[in-house]
Amino acid sequence: MTAAPLGTKTRILDAAEKLFGKNGFEETSLRDITAEAQVNLAAVNYHFQTKESLIDAVILRRLEPLNRKRMEMLDAAGETPSVEQIAEAFLAPLIEVDIPNVAPLVGRVFSNPAQFAVRVFLKELAPVVRRFDQAIAAAVPALTPEERFWRLHFMAGAMTHMLAMWDVLPMMTSLPIHPVDRGAVVRQMVQFVAAGLRAPLVAKPPAELDKERT
Amino acid sequence: MTAAPLGTKTRILDAAEKLFGKNGFEETSLRDITAEAQVNLAAVNYHFQTKESLIDAVILRRLEPLNRKRMEMLDAAGETPSVEQIAEAFLAPLIEVDIPNVAPLVGRVFSNPAQFAVRVFLKELAPVVRRFDQAIAAAVPALTPEERFWRLHFMAGAMTHMLAMWDVLPMMTSLPIHPVDRGAVVRQMVQFVAAGLRAPLVAKPPAELDKERT
DNA sequence: GTCTATAACCGGATAGAC
DNA sequence: GTCTATCCGGTTATAGAC
Incomplete structure (x- = not known):
């Protein structure tokens, strides 16, 4: 043992x-x-x-290799990765991490606004975001920088929610998803996110479109 | 004043x-x-x-009317709402809430696994989720219950991330998004999420598809 | 209903023996 | 490097005067 x-x-x-x-x-x-x-x-x-520097040590021990893996997967997808490949490189390393306890930890890091979001993000995550933003720009050239910014954070949010809620998700459904098959979740998520990244651009507020229809 | x-x-x-x-x-x-x-x-x-019951009071004071608004918007969309209408009813009331300080509060509630997720979710959120799940089932009949479950939580995750990160998002980009236009974010989000909800079903792992292509 | 004062406790951090 | 003992500030909660 x-x-x-x-x-x-x-x-x-x-x-x-x-x-x-x-x-x-x-x-x-x-x-x-x-x-x-x-x-x-x-x-x-x-x-x-101090406790604070312990927290930093705990986070960085896991975050650094995970982010390296994301970059490597994106690099391995060639010159112009598809949105599916981009989404998988962004999501899979974190969702499928096989070290126990790491998924909820990373989920907490990414859903805490002030505490680390700035102190960890700017230092450790900014290059990753920049790299993926460039890949999205190449894969979906019609998107403006603002639209890429939002969609990238929608993708990050879907992922963060899964990481943070991992252990309690089974309690929120009567479906037989105990224990969760993480590979299956990644596939579902890639499909969802890829479609979102490719979605047509926003023209008018949907509320106005609804009004015009009646 | x-x-x-x-x-x-x-x-x-x-x-x-x-x-x-x-x-x-x-x-x-x-x-x-x-x-x-x-x-x-x-x-x-x-x-x-006690402090704990103060926390509950703070949360429930805001969560209850917001969830009622979501239900009303979904009802107002008629018998068979489109995925855009479903997404807007789910997202807009929380993202566009005009009471100061409420967005980050709700963001924290939705990103805390154990603390309330169970105690608040099961009591306050379960009917909302059930109602939106039924609407998605009607709008995209091809989805299995499992796929609806995942996609609904991807949508919730994107929203939660926006709520929680609201105040720090401007620090994560050089783009001029100060202060954030919440109506615009809702439109971007509805577009993204609607495409995700309508995405084709998952057949094979994307990794295997990639292998077949080479 | 609202205050002061305090009980009872727990938190992070450190001094100093081994 | 690892332990015991302790300091000290901050925490929730309550007792009791007004």
Whole structure:
């Protein structure tokens, strides 16, 4: 059952990752973490100085390789990837991540406005967004920069919601989706998002179109 | 500037709504709230007993009328609404809500897995979801129940992300979207989501399709 | 209904022995 | 590097005067 004994630092990171994802950053105390990791309370401050820098360490340990994978998948799709390939490169690495506890953690990171959105986004995510934005521009040249901005965030939102709600989704339906097949979700999502990215441009408010019809 | 003097209870609700949306539930203390509301600390416990039941009161005060509006818009779209009408009824009332501070509050509610997702969702949101699911089934009969489930949550995720990220979105782009035109966002979102709802069904994993092409 | 004062507790962080 | 013990500020909640 127990693998090679992990170092204290790694045990803290693993425990924090699990509890942060499950209960949130602010609602998880260092005491919760050290209890879960079975290490001493003071070890956290010795290895990570403050709670905030522990949070950053927990996030960056996972986010960096995941974003690298996204870039690699997009690169592997060639010069002019289809919207399906773009969507899959953006979504699959995060949805299908096979490390336990990571999906809800990343979901929390991406749905917290002030806390990290700025501090993590600008530093770690901006290049990824720029790269995917360029790919979308090439795949759907009719889109204006504003339209690409919105659609890229619609795609990100659909993904974030899945990551964050992963564990509670089965409770929201009577359908037999326990446990969720992540490959199937990616395929559904790629299909949905690709159609959205290719959607005709907005001309008039839909409300006005409805009025004209009557 | 100051309107008719509000009651203590209302001032607490307003202050809590603002701070919960801005900083989160757990990270907002009752002291923060009473300072913002300019009422005494003990007034919170007198009117709401505990912090948790204050949170519920803050949420339900806004969520109930918003969900009623969504239902009314869907009803107003007639017997068999188009996917555009379904999307607009689902999205517009929340995105275009004109009460200050409510958008980020609702965004936080919808992106918190455990905290309320179950306790609020099952009680307050389940009928709404059921109603929209039926409408989607009528508008796109080819979809299986599972596919409707996923696509409905993709739509919800795109919306939630917009609500939660509202105030920080301008920091994530160099485009001139300050302050965000919410009507325009709804139109963009309806277009995106409607295309996603109408997307062709998933047959094979996109990865396999890519392999076949080479 | 509204206030002051305080109880009772929990949080992050650190000092200092080993 | 790891432990125990502790500091200290902030938290919810309540008792009791007005």
